[in-house]
Amino acid sequence: MNPATPPNGHIPQRPAPEREFTMRFTSTSRGARLARRLVSHRLNDWGHDYTTQVNETLTLITAELAANAVRHGHVPGRDFHVRLTLAEGTFRIEVTDTRAEKQPPTNPPAIDSLSESGRGMLLVATLADNWGVSPRRTAPGKTVWAELHAPPQGHPLTHRVAPEPTDIDLLLATASLLHGVPGSRPGAARRGGRRR
Template sequence: MKSATPSNGHMPQHMALEREFTMRFTSTPRGARLARRLVSHRLNDWGHPYATSVNETLTLITSELTANAVRHGHIPGRDFHVQLTLTDDIFRIEVTDTCAEKRPPASPSAADALSESGRGMLLVAALADDWGVSPRPAAPGKTVWAQLHVRTKGHPLTHRVAPEPTDVDLLLTTASLLRDDVGSRPEDASHGGRRQ
């Protein structure tokens, strides 16, 4: 975590809100996939096309945060909530679930190379300019948020240090998995979303 979370867990009030997208999703892998796709569509609508670094970065961050909400924050019968905001050239994605007990570590550690999980928050920390966790206001649970600073033309403002080669491989693998969802390719549509 790069900075302290504001006491209310939300954006400071002095910033002018330019755009906002908010929706509740079922706490299932399908709900997480839908959240990721809708965030990508919304960014495209806001002038950050699908192939831009802003859209791809925020979509990947959303994917990791929503997957964690489903995997680690799932309580049967409870949904998770996604909020995407653009304020003063800062995109902020918030994913709120109802499980207060399982919180991501303040500074994620490197996962074992053979482990099949444990890299999500490493990706978020590597891609976001800032991220954190805050208690859910007025109810049990937590909000995990990430911010990305952008120029008006859609490019990141900050200079990022290039990730280690193993991190690049992980990012490329994760990005290819996001593009290979069942039903996302034209050839899958003719089979009702099922591969043969």
């Protein structure tokens, strides 16, 4: 649960992922919510149902990292990237933004019980088996990542239950989330399903 930032900025070699999901999101609160939802959907597709501990934990970690990317890593006109991988029984979530100078604390401080913010990285440090910050490989910025070791579960790689969603499937899912399909947004029923 200690953050592991690579010495001298060198990123250690990682095993090739068995499964991978990557997407770019607008650096807005809506983009952060969409990132959280799509990671949860992808984990469900991979056999870790929405109510499993793995799905709930990784979704919460994604929510915190994406919110931090929007709040502290936002550069006007720049998006943030999310990458979720599974390799050798370890899930890794990476959120990359373009602001290198704003780094999360390597040892999140204890938070005053009256404070209304500052718990995000403490939560990530508590939930993840490992986490850290790495420099962005190809451009200015940083990647904040977290790893979670999970017991084998889900659909066997050789016997897929459903085909991987195509780019069209992801775009349709994204559009339905953004355009307020009834019931897809909390409070939609109270407002009659209309946008304000």
